[in-house]
Amino acid sequence: xxxxxxxxxxxxxxxTLSYSKAEQCEINLSGADSGNIRYARNSVSTSGGTSxxxxxxxxxxxxxxxxATINEFDDASLEKxxxxxxxxxKLAPENPEFMPFLGPQKYxxxxxxxxxxxxxxxxxxxxxxxxxxxxxxxxxxxxxxxxLSNSAGISALMNSKGLFAYNKYTNVAFNITxxxxxxxxxxxxxxxxxxxxxxxxxAATAIAAKxxxxxxxxxxxxxxxxxVILEPTAVAxxxxxxxxxxDARRADEGRxxxxxxxxxxxxxxxxxxxxxxxxxxxxxxxxxxxxxxxxGRPQEKVNWIEKGIVKNLYASRYWAQKTGIKSIPTPxxxxxxxxxxxxxxxxxxxxxxxxxxxxxxxxxxxPQTLLLTGLTRDGTFYIENGEIKFPVKNFRFNESPIIMLNxxxxxxxxxxTVSAESNINxxxxxxxxxxxxxxxxxxxx
Amino acid sequence: MKRRNFIYLAGVGAAAAMFPAxxxxxxxxxxxxxxxxxxxxxxxxxxDVALNAARSKGATYTDVRVGRYLxxxxxxREDKVENITNTESYGIGIRVIxxxxxxxxxxxxxxxxxxxxxxELAVAIAKENGRLQSEPVKLAPQKGYGEVTWKxxxxxNSFEVxxxxxxxxxxxxxxxxxxxxxxxINSILFMVNEQKYxxxxxxxxxxxxxxxxxxxxxxxxxxxxxxxxxxxxxxxAPMGKGYEYLxxxxxDKIQTASGTLxxxxxxxxxxxxxxxxxxxxxxxxxxxxxxxxxLVLDPSHLWLTIHESCGHPTELDRVLGYEANFAxxxxxxxxxxxxxxxxxxxxxVNITADKTETGSLGAVGYDDEGVKCGKWDVIKDGILVxxxxxxxxxxxxxxxxxxxxxxxxxxxxxxxxxxxxxxxQPGKQPLTIAEQIKNVEKGIYIIGDGSFSxxxxxxxxxxxxxxxxxxxAGKIVGxxxxxxxxxxxxxxxxxxxxxxxxxxxxxGGSFFDGKGQPMQVSAVSHGSATARFNKVNxxxxxxxx
Numbered sequence: 001x002x003x004x005x006x007x008x009x010x011x012x013x014x015x016t017l018s019y020s021k022a023e024q025c026e027i028n029l030s031g032a033d034s035g036n037i038r039y040a041r042n043s044v045s046t047s048g049g050t051s052x053x054x055x056x057x058x059x060x061x062x063x064x065x066x067x068a069t070i071n072e073f074d075d076a077s078l079e080k081x082x083x084x085x086x087x088x089x090k091l092a093p094e095n096p097e098f099m100p101f102l103g104p105q106k107y108x109x110x111x112x113x114x115x116x117x118x119x120x121x122x123x124x125x126x127x128x129x130x131x132x133x134x135x136x137x138x139x140x141x142x143x144x145x146x147x148l149s150n151s152a153g154i155s156a157l158m159n160s161k162g163l164f165a166y167n168k169y170t171n172v173a174f175n176i177t178x179x180x181x182x183x184x185x186x187x188x189x190x191x192x193x194x195x196x197x198x199x200x201x202x203a204a205t206a207i208a209a210k211x212x213x214x215x216x217x218x219x220x221x222x223x224x225x226x227x228v229i230l231e232p233t234a235v236a237x238x239x240x241x242x243x244x245x246x247d248a249r250r251a252d253e254g255r256x257x258x259x260x261x262x263x264x265x266x267x268x269x270x271x272x273x274x275x276x277x278x279x280x281x282x283x284x285x286x287x288x289x290x291x292x293x294x295x296g297r298p299q300e301k302v303n304w305i306e307k308g309i310v311k312n313l314y315a316s317r318y319w320a321q322k323t324g325i326k327s328i329p330t331p332x333x334x335x336x337x338x339x340x341x342x343x344x345x346x347x348x349x350x351x352x353x354x355x356x357x358x359x360x361x362x363x364x365x366x367p368q369t370l371l372l373t374g375l376t377r378d379g380t381f382y383i384e385n386g387e388i389k390f391p392v393k394n395f396r397f398n399e400s401p402i403i404m405l406n407x408x409x410x411x412x413x414x415x416x417t418v419s420a421e422s423n424i425n426x427x428x429x430x431x432x433x434x435x436x437x438x439x440x441x442x443x444x445x
Numbered sequence: 446m447k448r449r450n451f452i453y454l455a456g457v458g459a460a461a462a463m464f465p466a467x468x469x470x471x472x473x474x475x476x477x478x479x480x481x482x483x484x485x486x487x488x489x490x491x492x493d494v495a496l497n498a499a500r501s502k503g504a505t506y507t508d509v510r511v512g513r514y515l516x517x518x519x520x521x522r523e524d525k526v527e528n529i530t531n532t533e534s535y536g537i538g539i540r541v542i543x544x545x546x547x548x549x550x551x552x553x554x555x556x557x558x559x560x561x562x563x564x565e566l567a568v569a570i571a572k573e574n575g576r577l578q579s580e581p582v583k584l585a586p587q588k589g590y591g592e593v594t595w596k597x598x599x600x601x602n603s604f605e606v607x608x609x610x611x612x613x614x615x616x617x618x619x620x621x622x623x624x625x626x627x628x629x630i631n632s633i634l635f636m637v638n639e640q641k642y643x644x645x646x647x648x649x650x651x652x653x654x655x656x657x658x659x660x661x662x663x664x665x666x667x668x669x670x671x672x673x674x675x676x677x678x679x680x681x682a683p684m685g686k687g688y689e690y691l692x693x694x695x696x697d698k699i700q701t702a703s704g705t706l707x708x709x710x711x712x713x714x715x716x717x718x719x720x721x722x723x724x725x726x727x728x729x730x731x732x733x734x735x736x737x738x739x740l741v742l743d744p745s746h747l748w749l750t751i752h753e754s755c756g757h758p759t760e761l762d763r764v765l766g767y768e769a770n771f772a773x774x775x776x777x778x779x780x781x782x783x784x785x786x787x788x789x790x791x792x793x794v795n796i797t798a799d800k801t802e803t804g805s806l807g808a809v810g811y812d813d814e815g816v817k818c819g820k821w822d823v824i825k826d827g828i829l830v831x832x833x834x835x836x837x838x839x840x841x842x843x844x845x846x847x848x849x850x851x852x853x854x855x856x857x858x859x860x861x862x863x864x865x866x867x868x869x870q871p872g873k874q875p876l877t878i879a880e881q882i883k884n885v886e887k888g889i890y891i892i893g894d895g896s897f898s899x900x901x902x903x904x905x906x907x908x909x910x911x912x913x914x915x916x917x918a919g920k921i922v923g924x925x926x927x928x929x930x931x932x933x934x935x936x937x938x939x940x941x942x943x944x945x946x947x948x949x950x951x952x953g954g955s956f957f958d959g960k961g962q963p964m965q966v967s968a969v970s971h972g973s974a975t976a977r978f979n980k981v982n983x984x985x986x987x988x989x990x
Contacts (some may be wrong), residue, residue, distance in 0.1 A: 004953040036962070036963060038767055038962050039577065040768075040769055041579070041765065041766050041767070041772065042579060042768040043577060043579035043580070044546065044578055045547070045767055046547060046549065046576045046859050046861065047547075047548070047549065047570055048549040048550060048551065048570070049550060049570070050565065051552075067530075069532075071553060092529070093526050093612065095525065095526070095527075096525065097525065097527075123569070123570055124573060125572075127573055127576065127577060130577055131577060143766065143769075145766060145767070145768075145769035147770055147771070147962040148771050149963065153921035175770060176770060177769045177770040178566045179766075179769065188770075198949050206744075218833070253628075254628075254667045254672060254674060255628075255629065255674050256990065259672060260672055261669070261671060261672030262669070262672070354488045360900070360901060361898045361899060361900065361901070363896050364896060365907075365909060365929060365986045366897045366988065367676070368674060369988040369989070369990045371986055371988050373907050373929070374894065375898070375900045375901075375905065377901055390511070394905075395901060396898070396900070396931065396983070398907075398929075400988055400990060402990045403988065403990060406990075439907075439931060439984060440905060440982075441905070442904050442905035443902070443905070444773075444776070444900035444901050444902035444903075444904050444905065
């Protein structure tokens with residue numbers, strides 16, 4: 001089933017809303033066509049395609065609300081789902097935190113989240129991209145394992161207060177791990193775009209291949225505190241844990257890294273090095289995201305960290321109203337302002353250090369300090385006198401992104417990257433950090 | 446193991462909803478609809494449509510899964526019910542071999558026409574991908590079982606218990622925790638019913654009814670003066686059981702010097718009361734002195750170490766490289782298995798794979814490619830003797846049959862190799878928890894699972910817990926905090942010197958073990974008795990920001 005146009009979505013939602021007898025009614029419509037192909041050992045393993053559509057109806061009477069969902073769109077089904085949500089609302093306990101639905105909102109201009117090239121992708125386009133990747137790996141006598149997925153979809157929202165919102169989007173994700181035949185070298189690359197034509201699977205495979213070939217015969221270096229250069233993919237998995245912790249309620253409640261004694265928060269405080277600027281922007285040309293959030297609030301450009309100072313925390317509508325802060329929804333992505341230097345230039349300016357190309361299996365250790373643990377993976381290198389000298393064995397680290405961004409030496413040029421932990425896309429620079437804490441060695445390749 | 450999905454659902458933890466990534470588990474339905482059961486005769490008719498359509502398009506093998514996946518979760522915090530959700534996901538997944546290559550397609554349109562089209566798409570995908578295939582799929586032989594059924598032996602279907610009763614129970618738990626001194630509590634009751642029907646071109650028609658339950662909570666206490674906070678999570682285990690899991694009897698409780706532990710069934714109210722006290726003790730606890738300690742690990746903690754350091758590296762798809770791009774590979778390479786002398790652990794260490802253990806999360810009659818499930822040794826007297834395999838891998842181990850480890854988390858996802866229940870067998874000599882502790886000179890007794898991380902080949906790991914007790918000269922002398930241990934898998938399991946006896950054997954487990962791309966979750970249990978590991982490296986995790 002092709003994805004619905006704005007007019008089709010509006011007509012469907014208007015019709016559904018016409019069945020409502022509740023005090024308030026809000027309907028979310030979503031639909032996506034997606035496909036994927038997976039390969040390993042230089043051969044395809046699994047692949048598939050799915051098409052889904054879903055209509056979520058929430059009815060409310062006072063502070064009681066009920067939600068029902070359906071994926072059949074004939075008139076009888078639409079009426080049935082509205083009635084069911086009303087029945088559930090009447091049975092539900094009162095939720096003191098229930099907020100009335102929003103009225104019409106003013107959103108910014110449409111963001112270019114949709115690409116025709118991605119929407120047209122099928123099994124053949126995916127197989128062609130994978131074939132190019134496999135040929136590249138085989139030509140270098142390497143073993144590749146990778147995954148390519150694409151989706152095209154819509155989200156729309158309408159409620160009884162007169163709010164309507166619509167967005168269509170496409171995504172393509174490609175990631176690959178390449179190993180040498182003897183298994184002693186491993187490299188990784190990951191790419192995410194809205195527009196499939198920007199994906200060069202062959203070039204991404206070449207990056208992974210280069211890392212695999214140059215990481216063979218890694219030497220053991222004593223764990224301890226090192227100056228590190230983190231590639232953007234490694235930066236992503238550290239920094240997103242800081243982004244995830246910027247919730248106003250948890251900060252106010254005293255149970256996050258954004259809390260201070262006495263029920264205060266770190267809002268307005270110098271938390272990080274003054275060169276740290278983190279923001280979100282739905283209209284960023286390299287990372288376009290929806291201009292409205294799932295509950296209908298507008299998504300705007302938000303400065304989260306400015307010159308190292310915490311400028312904003314996100315909050316639910318209920319919490320914002322209760323505490324009198326600005327009601328900011330969680331953003332669709334995050335951007336960290338970078339510098340002008342390339343990764344190579346950062347390496348060139350480093351006397352002694354470790355180049356970390358990827359971090360993996362990141363888990364929180366202490367929520368108070370945001371201490372995280374995890375490991376380096378798929379290519380870690382020793383830098384001396386501005387040059388990569390030799391590959392080193394992987395390390396386990398225990399480090400906090402807050403401590404890390406206070407030990408900032410230098411920022412490189414920002415680029416779009418993907419978190420291998422959450423699959424969220426970001427724009428982040430490579431970072432040079434002093435005193436990054438490695439606590440043990442790993443034999444893993 | 447993937448926890449983020451769960452954290453999003455529960456609305457707790459550091460990752461609560463920065464990004465709109467709440468997973469769609471299924472469509473919401475009224476409670477009573479969960480009690481309907483689809484007639485296997487109907488599922489057989491639908492399956493035959495898919496089997497015939499795939500064969501007519503050139504499939505040499507086809508299997509069909511008609512699945513109805515029901516979830517119910519009740520989410521509360523303090524004195525509020527935050528969310529009650531019932532979801533249903535119903536549809537059909539069709540997997541074929543054509544031109545020696547796998548193909549898969551799925552649909553939730555359950556009319557014969559849509560099913561036939563999905564079967565045709567699966568064949569078309571297999572044929573398109575044939576050009577990327579290096580060698581044809583080779584399946585271990587599997588006889589058809591005809592029409593058979595399997596039902597989890599539960600006592601009380603969780604979906605029959607009124608929602609109000611569940612919400613009231615959680616609110617009572619919250620009330621007890623707050624009255625006991627906790628500042629915040631989130632509590633959740635999670636229930637799953639998988640109604641799965643499997644049919645294959647080899648003549649199996651298998652109808653199965655599977656139930657799982659997981660009650661849990663997260664308590665936080667803040668020291669107002671310093672702003673320091675500590676948390677204590679529930680000591681429950683997700684189980685392959687019905688609502689009877691929440692009706693603990695005297696024989697389900699183990700009394701220890703550090704509180705009550707649970708075996709088989711769980712007393713949530715009692716645990717919340719003791720958690721509220723313990724979280725206060727955690728705030729005042731001594732920060733650990735880093736160094737080597739003998740660790741005494743409770744099954745509520747050890748399950749996760751078993752999961753990560755034995756369950757995952759013995760998965761054959763990892764060993765072969767199929768997960769190289771995501772979950773990782775394994776240090777337990779085939780040459781180590783072939784040598785028949787790779788000492789994974791000490792002689793005390795016997796680890797089994799078991800898809801049949803009653804009450805476990807992984808227990809089923811047949812796996813998701815129609816193989817009857819069983820039990821086998823993975824580590825025998827410390828030596829690596831076997832892996833976990835499915836039909837298209839069995840030939841690599843010289844096996845004539847699959848070990849029945851195939852699973853898909855939904856009809857819409859393709860089945861692949863997933864972990865069986867992997868459990869450490871109890872010690873053969875009588876040994877109690879008290880005796881274990883009495884024998885330790887300088888050690889730490891760890892209860893409950895906490896932070897966890899392991900490398901992609903499963904060598905280096907780091908684990909935290911919920912409660913840490915310092916042992917000096919055979920006695921518990923007080924609580925510790927800021928504890929995590931780091932070790933190498935082989936060294937760790939070779940440092941295992943004593944395991945309590947069968948009477949202490951308990952199951953822990955995970956509802957959300959993540960693997961594959963697109964990622965799928967699976968639920969799996971890990972049993973053990975309290976075990977001792979000598980001279981493990983403990984680090985101090987306290988930092989200042």
